Amino acid sequence: MEINIGQHILNAHQEITAKNKEVLLKHGVLTINLMGSPGAGKTSVLEALISKMKSSVRMAVIEGDLYTSKDAERIEASGVPAVQINTRGACHLDGKMIEWAMQQLPLADVDLLIIENIGNLVCPAEFDLGEDLRISVLSVTEGEDKIPKYPLMFKDSAAVILNKVDLLPYTDFNMEDFYRDLRLLNPDVAIFEVSCRLDKGMDEFTVWLKSKIKTN
Amino acid sequence: MEINIGQHILNAHQEITAKNKEVLLKHGVLTINLMGSPGAGKTSVLEALISKMKSSVRMAVIEGDLYTSKDAERIEASGVPAVQINTRGACHLDGKMIEWAMQQLPLADVDLLIIENIGNLVCPAEFDLGEDLRISVLSVTEGEDKIPKYPLMFKDSAAVILNKVDLLPYTDFNMEDFYRDLRLLNPDVAIFEVSCRLDKGMDEFTVWLKSKIKTN
Numbered sequence: 001m002e003i004n005i006g007q008h009i010l011n012a013h014q015e016i017t018a019k020n021k022e023v024l025l026k027h028g029v030l031t032i033n034l035m036g037s038p039g040a041g042k043t044s045v046l047e048a049l050i051s052k053m054k055s056s057v058r059m060a061v062i063e064g065d066l067y068t069s070k071d072a073e074r075i076e077a078s079g080v081p082a083v084q085i086n087t088r089g090a091c092h093l094d095g096k097m098i099e100w101a102m103q104q105l106p107l108a109d110v111d112l113l114i115i116e117n118i119g120n121l122v123c124p125a126e127f128d129l130g131e132d133l134r135i136s137v138l139s140v141t142e143g144e145d146k147i148p149k150y151p152l153m154f155k156d157s158a159a160v161i162l163n164k165v166d167l168l169p170y171t172d173f174n175m176e177d178f179y180r181d182l183r184l185l186n187p188d189v190a191i192f193e194v195s196c197r198l199d200k201g202m203d204e205f206t207v208w209l210k211s212k213i214k215t216n
Numbered sequence: 217m218e219i220n221i222g223q224h225i226l227n228a229h230q231e232i233t234a235k236n237k238e239v240l241l242k243h244g245v246l247t248i249n250l251m252g253s254p255g256a257g258k259t260s261v262l263e264a265l266i267s268k269m270k271s272s273v274r275m276a277v278i279e280g281d282l283y284t285s286k287d288a289e290r291i292e293a294s295g296v297p298a299v300q301i302n303t304r305g306a307c308h309l310d311g312k313m314i315e316w317a318m319q320q321l322p323l324a325d326v327d328l329l330i331i332e333n334i335g336n337l338v339c340p341a342e343f344d345l346g347e348d349l350r351i352s353v354l355s356v357t358e359g360e361d362k363i364p365k366y367p368l369m370f371k372d373s374a375a376v377i378l379n380k381v382d383l384l385p386y387t388d389f390n391m392e393d394f395y396r397d398l399r400l401l402n403p404d405v406a407i408f409e410v411s412c413r414l415d416k417g418m419d420e421f422t423v424w425l426k427s428k429i430k431t432n
Contacts, residue, residue, distance in 0.1 A: 037253050037254045037255060037335070037358075038253045038337050038358055038362050038365070038366065039253060039355070039357060039358025039359050039362060065365050066338065066365060066366060066367075067364060067365055067366075067367060068361070068364050068365050070361055070364075070365070089338075089342075089368065090338075091307065091336075091338035091339050118338065119253070119337065119362075119365070119366075120307075120336055120337070120338055120339075121254050121335065121336070122282065122305075122306075122307040122334065122336055122339070123307050123336075123338070123339065126305075139255070139357065141255060141355065141357040141380065141383065142253075142254055142255025143255050145284070145286055146254050146255060146335075148283060148284050148286075149254070149281050149282060149283055149284050149286070149335070150254065150282060150283075150335075151282075151283060152305065164357065166386070167357065167383060167386055170382070170383055170386065
């Protein structure tokens with residue numbers, strides 16, 4: 001009985017997500033589901049990306065957090081339309097929330113929509129939000145053991161951003177294990193070593209992401 | 217209907233947890249639910265605690281991870297009995313898992329049981345595991361904004377360990393906001409500034425934790 005109910009909820013989620021995807025497709029929007037731990041630096045990566053891209057690409061952002069609108073305020077300050085979703089305790093974004101947020105955005109004038117998911121390596125990975133690509137952010141201070149410990153998120157990512165590499169000298173992060181475990185899990189993944197503080201690696205990531213944008 | 221099913225599952229969980237709690241109480245075990253983000257340093261804190269306590273306190277550890285037994289191996293190497301739970305995708309530990317793990321441990325010879333929960337700031341906070349105290353670990357590299365963004369975990373913690381303070385000079389962590397937001401949320405919380413790498417702050421935390429251990 002539990003399984004039936006669960007299946008019913010999942011089916012409803014898939015239905016809303018399929019509708020969202022259709023709308024995004026119609027507008028030619030490339031949609032990214034940006035995931036990672038709390039404090040991995042998702043919003044900082046996003047701010048750096050906006051500063052590099054906004055003159056040539058029409059961007060919009062959906063920010064997910066349990067509480068506060070701190071992140072949407074940071075993004076709006078960088079001059080890109082942003083909508084904050086507060087899940088009020090829920091551990092991931094879902095199709096219904098995305099549907100609402102999409103209605104607040106001028107999608108006809110957007111080429112790239114980035115959805116910053118809840119800071120959580122587990123639950124967000126289990127929910128398709130209708131995205132074209134998943135991108136995960138892992139910071140070196142979290143440790144390379146997070147790849148085998150939380151495989152689903154990294155297995156399904158088109159790109160992994162290894163963030164805060166400026167802190168490498170002060171951590172025990174094992175770069176060799178990181179590359180080995182990640183490539184074993186996901187042989188085709190694009191990997192970018194990034195420091196938002198030092199503006200390192202973001203140009204390469206921007207070029208990669210630009211190459212994915214849909215041309216009408 | 218969804219609510220009834222959910223309630224049924226929650227009631228079953230409370231029942232198992234109450235039974236677990238009874239067994240722990242009978243043996244006079246102080247039980248800690250240790251929580252925090254992936255990579256906040258929960259296992260490192262635990263290793264440091266073991267090295268300071270194991271000569272005077274009989275300890276045991278339950279390690280929670282989605283996959284791998286890396287953490288239980290680290291703890292066993294430090295000379296304390298440890299049981300690894302692999303949730304295989306689930307985002308928090310639950311009563312049934314704890315019941316099984318407790319059966320693997322010599323509880324009659326244990327004064328302090330530490331349960332290291334899944335690295336996740338959201339879901340673990342919603343499940344009572346029969347613990348006496350919750351302790352959260354936040355690392356400075358995650359940012360002070362995690363307190364208002366993930367309030368439940370920090371609101372219910374008897375102590376918060378602010379870890380990796382050796383990295384403060386390389387981050388934008390705002391100590392003033394951290395203390396203000398945390399004390400606003402949880403006025404009675406004990407706060408420890410810790411660096412496991414530099415062995416800073418762990419003596420103070422050890423003294424505090426020892427004062428909580430039950431004397432038969």
